[in-house]
Amino acid sequence: VCIHRVRSCSGIRFIKSKYVCVFDKSALKFSLQQRLLRTSAVSCGQIVQFKLSDIGEGITEVTVKEWYIKEGDSVSQFDSICEVQSDKASVTITSRYDGIIRKLHYNLDEIAYVGKPLVDIEIDASKGVSPEEDVVETPPMSHEEHTHQEIKGHKTLATPAVRRLAMENNIKLSEVVGTGKDNRILKEDILNYLAKQTGAILPPSPKAEIIPPLPKSEAVPAAPKDRARKIPVPVSRPIVFSGKDKTEPITGFHKAMVKTMSAALKIPHFGYCDEIDLTHLVQLREELKPLAQIRGVKLSFMPFFIKAASLGLLQYPILNASLDESCQNVTYKASHNIGVAMDTEQGLIVPNVKNVQVCSVFEIASELNRLQSLGSAGQLGTNDLSGGTFTLSNIGTIGGTYAKPVILPPEVAIGALGKIQVLPRFNGKGEVFKAQIMNVSWSADHRIIDGATMARFSNLWKSYLENPASMLLDLK
């Protein structure tokens, strides 16, 4: 008995420490009172050995493959306890009792025996050990089942002990917000609800009253003649949000992005934006699309943007350079490896088209197709993802006009392309015509690039795109 009592006390402390963390210090007094309540209720708890029941087919032993609970966890009847395997059959063992797990008799991959204890559960003394529990609960096989049944008809999950407490205090379970697993109502929730009703112990948290109730005048529609109809008065009840914050570590690719973006922040960015009239380009692409299709390549606008950028970089090579860490030397990169920002399931990845300076628009389109299909399959290689010297981000395919792109080190410039909109513009004769307008937002490293250079590069790029025929003159 001595040992048992010590165990239950330590168990309470374990649970209580969780409880205390949730509320602020002024609630500590309240929780201390509660602890006494708890002690008196639980110290009479009985430890029951839950034995591994018959699996069928004459099987006597199984291997424990996964524990769904650990010592100290609360379980309800029908909660999954563990997964065992025997001879190609995977079996989910569910709890027969409500209570707290006190001991796991096996470790992972150990052999468990049918008829021998699997876990020890401490249950409420008042309930006894009857297998026929009058608990209106669903066997929690899957989360979806719960969601579905909540939609179909209101069902409150609560252990019999909690139900009794509610009943003793004349509380309707449907009015209590559950904060346990699957919105289960816990003892704390009942006590919380009680405290709010009496307005006594817990300090009023400002978040509890998010939206004040509507004043009566607003609730009543302007129809003074219709007095016969009764208009329900909104009850003043604080709106409670029972969602929980979820914290998870940043790992892998996201951790690398944190590093890269933090380094990018050290670059003094300046921005330069402009508007491009793509009316001619749109027409040209319409003509060329079927030709590319015949050759098995999907032609978008990007190959033109990329080629025009490369032509511009030939005139302004500083934009295709790299500044070393000590800011002592600038390296002018010979290859124009133009990166194309791609949105994938993982997030933003930037494969690049190598040596655009010697590629035709068609070759660029073909390479883009290859990168895009690898990107969506999650199979881009190291070579595709490294060695970029300049980047274009076509955020316009998702939406937006102007942007403020962040330079990807070790590069010194980046351009973000907005969506193409049909807008009215004036032509040389002062007439209004329908124009296909796209916005571009450049960011550049102000340590080695000045505004004038960026503006001139942008103007050149713009002129190639607004008048695609002019690209022919400078194509290599």
Added chain:
Amino acid sequence: MVLQASLKNCLQLSCILRTPKVGFRSTTSGSLIIQSISDDVYQNLAVEDWIHDHMNLENRQVLFLWRNSPAVVIGRHQNPWQECNLRLLRQKNIKLARRRSGGGTVYHDLGNINLTFFTSRKKYERMENLKLVVKALKALRPQLDVHVTDRYDILLDRHYKISGTAAKLGRTTAYHHCTLLCNADKFVLSSVLKSPYKGIKSNATPSVPASVKNLFEEDPSLTCEMLLDAIAEEYATQHQTDHHITLINPADETVLPGINNKTKELQTWEWIYGKTPKFSVSTCFNMVYKDSVLDVKVDMDIKHGRIEVCNIDLPEQWLPPAVCSELVKSLTGSKFCPNETTTLTATLLRVCPQDAELQSRWNLLCENMTMLM
């Protein structure tokens, strides 16, 4: 309890009512034969989950017939790196799925049929089901030499495995499913089920390799449709029910509410790879760099599919120690996945010293690391 039972009844009634040609059944007993119209392995596995979780099988049993486009299906407690050639799967666009039942790894394609026998937990009986299948096969082609082993395999000509079995037992329901090779691509099967990964130490359930044969090879007149039909007929006879196959669409939320969530869950990385029991990889490989060959030793512990501990042993100073430790730190906690590793290392490269030599060494090492995944 009462609420739950009536809810289940509602669900199965709506299921029957929605199917054409079946006619209204006044009782909720009587066995049911259903066939999936989809060949997507995730959708079909989701149907199994749905029936297991939602149907009341106290007084009835269900036979579910399904086929999949090329996919490798591993057992609940298996290690995909140990069981199959993941690189080849990715290249050939073959799906990888983890089922909820135990057992070993199998290859599915449209030349393989899957049968799932749903019963209440008490009526779970695998031998009976397999004997039913053998009886159906013999009724169709009496000359076939097929029999059930005590490992719940079906063998052809005493030697070749044509069917493997697995099962899932829940609190009130259970299912036993098995494959049946009619006309599957044996070449692809043997190449995808051979793992190239070395140095894996794991307690995951290992598969037992076996020689396989297609029924088609024994009798070229056999097709999957004929086998499905013969088995359905035998099932109908033994369960005294109509030989009528109800078609089911695994994407239909009205018939199977909540099914799309189940399908989604089966496709998550956390389920397919993350559920792999803890394992370690201890291996070494050679890297050829310029004119020299380097020995690299790698030790990793992987838990929930993520690298928990990572150790890379390189020839001294081949990479600056700061750079090497940055790589190891970033890999720790990352998914044991080639795509994740490639994008991670390419991104990190941006903040490494911009030295062409160093960068090409980094890329070489990272490429070799991804080959382990």
